[in-house]
Amino acid sequence: MTRIPRIIIAGTHSGCGKTTTASGIMAALKARGLKVQPFKVGPDFIDPSHHTAVCKRQSRNLDPFMMGEDNLIRTFESASEGADIAVIEGVMGLFDGIDASEVSSTAHVAKILDAPVVLVVDVKGMSRSAAALVKGYTEFDRDVKFAGVILTKGGSEKHRAGACGAIDIPILGWIPKSDLMSVESRHLGLFMAGEDSKLKDTASFIEEHCNLDAVIAAANGAGDVPKTPTGADAGAKTGSESVKVAIAMDDAFCFYYRDNFDYLKAAGAEILFFSPLTDRLPKADAYYFGGGYPELHLAKLQDSPCRNDLKKAADAGIPVFGECGGLMWLGRSITTADGKTCKTAGLLDSESVMHTRFQALDYSIGTTCGNSFLGKGLGFRGHEFHYSRTVADADARFDYILSRGKGIDGGMDGLVCGSVLAGYTHLYFGPEFAVKFVDGIKKSNKQ
Known part of the structure; x- marks a missing residue:
């Protein structure tokens, strides 16, 4: 058993105000000299970018639906x-899960990890009713174990007295209305870390308005992390022969489940990162x-030397794998929401429109049907969220044949052209998928 304050x-x-409160607490704890490991419940990519920037440790997703409970515990422990x-930001409302169930809700994760919960409540427009809501x-x-409550968007001292007076669990914070506690948004969610400068200033604000000592005490009061079944393996190498997987990582391509990288490494892959915006395509066995x-970086992507290099790699039969934005870029064109059409990599027979x-x-839940380097009958889970439509x-x-999810066209996803495979689904690899992924690259390179 492992004991991790959480x-x-x-x-x-x-x-x-959950995201700014969570990020502010992370920043304040780090300012006190603590090593803070951040997590995000659910499939979101943007909130973890803020956590990572604040904590200087890579934030990880915790999603029971995609990961399974055992892999979730392994990820939590290893990270x-x-x-x-460890500070874990929830998703949506505390009890909001899949299909009106608790699955993959914040409450579900709290029970899996036996972790205490601090409930963030927006008290704008209410006073004593806040107590009824909390109750x-x-x-x-x-x-679900509650450590206390933090009230946001607070007003006057009279408002504070009315909102706090009847609440019968510890009040760990009263956060007044402030521009610091708002983060700008675009489609797909908040601005990425680095695009909004406010979060770096929240540490002292949270320190002033929250009882951090009580938050730390509650985290320290969490017991041992539940054990995973003995003998279960999080991933095994497929042999001494390794493959090199080059991963696009820059402002245009930045949405990844970080566990995927770990699973690929465990399966025998060497990982390297490159920027399609500025770099030549590195030599690798797959991309x-x-x-x-x-869609926000089309001019630079069009002019990048990587574009022609990628076409040559695909023509040579090297596997190219894409997800969502990757799918859009690997097609023939992207048309922006204001009607401007730009040519893209041209590796898939498709066009995308914002x-x-x-x-x-x-x-998403799906199975491969054997048209790509992944082979036939490989099951997977993932998530899709996009403002574009891709027409093939x-x-x-x-x-990909999806039993859940929309994909590109009516439950069909994973468009294939030669050695190129791309779909709207952001796949959570897991151990088995990563092994098949690496094996498929090896087989492709031997053909």
Whole structure:
């Protein structure tokens, strides 16, 4: 059994101040000299970028639906190694899970990790009613352990007295309305870390308005982390022969589940990163283009030397794998929301068009059908969230059959053209998928 001080910062609903409060607590704890390991419940990529920037430790996703409970515990333990405290930001409202269930909710993760919860409540427009709201949350599921509550968007001292007076669990913070506690948004969510300068100033603000000593005490009061089944292996190498996987990582392509990198390494892959915006394509056995914002960087991507290099690599049969933004870039063109069309890498028989409303938002479950280097019958789980629509040619081939999720076209995802495979699904690899991924690269390179 492993003992890791841990606390979950949950919210009553999206927009209550949960992200800025969680990031501010992380920053304040780090300012005290603690090594803070951040986590994010759910499939989100943007909040973890803020956590990582604040804590200087890579934030990890914790999602029971995609990962399974055992892999979630393994990720939590391995990522927390060497940390003084783990701070976990929740997703949506505390009890909001998949299909009106608790699965992959913040409460679900709290129970898996036996972690105490701090509930963030937006008290704008209410006073004594805050106590009724808190009472409902704390009594809804008795298996969730509450450390206390933090009230945000507070007003006058009279407002404070009215909101706090009847709350019967510890009040760990009263955060007044402030521009510091807001982060700008674009499609897909908040601005990425580095694009909003406010978060770096939240540490002293949170220190002033929250009881950090009580937060730390609650985290220290968490018991041992539950054990995973004995004998379960998080990933095994496929042999002494390694493959080199080059991963696009810059402002255009930055949405990845970091566990995927670990699973690839465990499966025998050497990982290197490059920027399609500025770099030549490095020599590698496969290329991985994740999601992100290619539509915001089309001019630089078009002029990058990487574009022609990538075409030559694909023509030579080297596997190229893309997800969401990677899918868009690997097609023939992207049309922005204001109607401007730009040519892209041209490796897939498809065009993508940006819209002002999201086109898909859901978890995905699928199986490969054997049209790509991944082979046939490989099951996977993941998530899709995009504002674009991609239209493939009528004779296009797909490799993913989705039993859940929209994909590119009516449950078909994973567009294939030669050695190139890309879909809207952000896949969570897991041990088995990573082994098959690496094996598929090896087989492709021997053909």
